[in-house]
Amino acid sequence: MMLLFNHSKIVKKVLQKEFKRLDIPFEAVSSSEIKPVGNPCKEKMKILKKRLAEYGIQVVEDPKEKLVAKIKEVIHQMVYSENNLPTTKNSVLLSEKLGYSYGYLSTIFSESTLISIENYIILKKIELVKLYLLRNDVSITETAFKLNYSSVGHLCNQFKKKTGLTPSEYQSIMSKRIAAFV
Amino acid sequence: MANPPSKTSNPPVKVILADDDQDDQILFQDAIESLNLSIELIPINHGKELIEYFDNPMNPIPDIIFLDLNMPYLSGLDCLPILRKMEALKTIPIAIYSTSSSKRDMEESLIRGANIYINKPHDFSKLKLIIKKVMEINWQYMNSDFDPDTFVMSI
Structure with a gap:
């Protein structure tokens, strides 16, 4: 089976799903940069990072x-x-x-x-x-x-x-x- | 994103070398130490020992495996399909590290799932250069969106 896929579309779907699961609203800044709206609590962000890591998505914090x-x-x-x-x-x-x-x-x-x-x-x-x-x-x-x-x-x-x-x-x-x- | 192996504050890149030749083991270790990268070498003496290493789930999964072709008990070519079937090793790069410069060995290794084919150099400075290059390229596959399935290289 040969698969052709669009990475950014997949990532977008995953982000939408995972942010929604934790009830954190966010807005997209660019295709790989997003901004959570408001100030989500640290606990939630920790869970989010862990869940995203399962998809191979890493949150980069070091400037x-x-x-x-x-x-x-x-x-x-x-x-x-x-x-x-x-x-x-x-x-x-x-x-x-x-x-x-x-x-x-x-x-x-x-x-x-x-x-x-x-x-x-x-x-x-x-x-x-x-x-x-x-x-x-x-x-x-x-x-x-x-x-x-x-x-x-x-x-x-x-x-x-x-x-x-x-x-x-x-x-x-x-x-x-x-x-x-x- | 992880930091490169040159930064000592980070866990070292784990490298397995499976080679029955003790001199080659020592040379490889010396080359790695002189490279100033944060690398932890796990030496393994032959193919059978390599498979046994992965049978124990307590043993850490390496970031890359260097594998000699000519080894007693189980050759590098025999190891390849066994390693590639292991779930934990599906995306771990395997570099063949062999004295053989035959095109057939190179092709057969890559077909059986090796990512890199290295013809063991006789010269220490060349060995250093090759290991450095392999670690640099491997780093891109570990940290960028490069597809590990397409990773094939012959040095």
């Missing part, structure tokens, strides 16, 4: 970690915007969206994630390339175009550099693995 989460969110939107990838440089875009200098953002980011923002963007793109490789309806040329690679060769090189495998090796291994586990 630096919050900023890192926001950087990741902007990068996610950048990579997943597909055909209309912004022409502005990533560094300029991040700095504009988040209101901090790029130097500050990259220091905070690599302290928390162990890798640079540039490297993270590449990994994030490779993750999406993998998803397309596992689907049969998108060609590698189309994938390269969608993700703003200058050519198929560029995509293949970056894929090989990061995973050690060529895209076709990856496809072959994954399809054999799926067959072995069914």
Whole structure:
């Protein structure tokens, strides 16, 4: 059974359900930021965090970690915007969206994630390339175009550099693995 | 979001190394210690001992497993399907750590559910670099919305 799903829709549903269960009203600030309305008691918030953790949803409180989460969110939107990838440089875009200098953002980011923002963007793109490789309806040329690679060769090189495998090796291994586990 | 293993105030990242070669165990331990990351290494001597480790529910589940291919009693390739069937290990990355550079071993390992294939380097500084890279990438899978099912890499 092949499933296609929309992460943000699922998260939204889960949040609605769990906040309602505890009778805490909230408003959405962005797709990954919400604000409880009023002042819910600490006990309730503790239960809420525990329940959300069961879904793999973590509440981030440390201000630096919050900023890192926001950087990741902007990068996610950048990579997943597909055909209309912004022409502005990533560094300029991040700095504009988040209101901090790029130097500050990259220091905070690599302290928390162990890798640079540039490297993270590449990994994030490779993750999406993998998803397309596992689907049969998108060609590698189309994938390269969608993700703003200058050519198929560029995509293949970056894929090989990061995973050690060529895209076709990856496809072959994954399809054999799926067959072995069914 | 958890903090990276470099911050000592946080619980260390738990790493299992299953390898029957004592020299390789020591080398791996030295490499980890010199990396300045907060890592706790759990050494295991062969495949059978690894399976027995997970049969005891009191033993902590690691954040990543490094697994040698050539081991007595139970080889790394034999361990893979057993480990992958364990509910607690479904999303735990497994890195094969082997002297074999054969493409067949690499492919077979990844097909059987390994995430990473490492060709054991002869050089200590290379080993350090490889472990560092693996821990960095693994950290992204632990802390971002990366899908562990698609995690495959060969170094």
